Amino acid sequence: TSIINEIKDNISFTIDFTINPDIIRNNTPVLYFGDEKQVVTYDYVTFQQEVEILPNNFLAFYLSNDNGFPYVVLSENSTKNLTLAASQKLNINEKTNISITWQYTLNKATLSLYFNGTFVGSVVDQRSTTNIPLDITNIVFSNNYLGKTEFSSDPFYRGTIEKFRIWDINLNIAQIQSRLNEKILSNDILFSNLLLNSNLDDNNNLHFDS
DSSP: OHHHHGGGGSSEEEEEEEEEESOOOTTOEEEEEEEOOEEEEEETTTTEEEEEEOOOEEEEEESOOTTSOOEEEEEETTTEEEEEEOSSOOOTTOOEEEEEEEEEOSSEEEEEEEETTEEEEEEEEEOBTTBOOOOGGGOOOOEEEESOOSOTTSOOOEEEEEEEEEESSOOOHHHHHHTTTOOOOTTSTTGGGEEEEEOOBTTBOEEEEO
16 A cells, blocks of 8 residues: 555656456456545444545556446546546457556646557546646555455456556656566666566466456
C-alpha cells in the first residue's frame, strides 16, 4: 500500500506488467488500487444500520468491457472519472505487455495505454473555465489488489501476471519498447525512477485460477 500511494505523490507515473489470461470475461479486473466500498455500521442508540459511502478513489485495469475491449478507469472522489477503452482486444493464452501511463500538468491530465509497446488509446482531461483536470494527488489508495477488486460479486482474473513494475515518470513509447521483455537492472538509466520492480518470468510468475 505504501508503494502504491507513492503514485499519487507524483504528477506522472507508469504501471507496466505482462498478462496471459486463461479466460476473458467482461469487467474482470487485473489490477485494482483504491477504495470505493460502502461501510455498514450499526447505531446502538437508534438501533438502525448506517451506510457510509466512501469516496470512489480507484485506478483499475479490466480485461474487457461490454464490447470486448480492455479498459482503464481512474476515479477521483466520485467527482471525476476517466475511462479509457483500448482500440485492440486481448486474446486468451497469449502474453501481452500492458503499459498504463499518466501525466499531469496545470492545463491537462493524460491517461494512455500501450499493448506490447504499441499505442492503443488515450484520454485527455483538459483544463477549461468549467473544468479542472483530475488530480491523482487527491486519491487515497488504501485497498490494492491484483486479480480482484474489493467486491466479492466481481469476477476474478484467471491467468498469469509476469513482470510488474511501477515508475514515477510517464514513460514514452520508445522507453516502453526498449524495455519490453527485459529485466530492469541497476545500470538502467531510469532505474532510480522505479518504485516497484518485480522481475517475474515464466518460471516465477503470479498465477490466478479462481
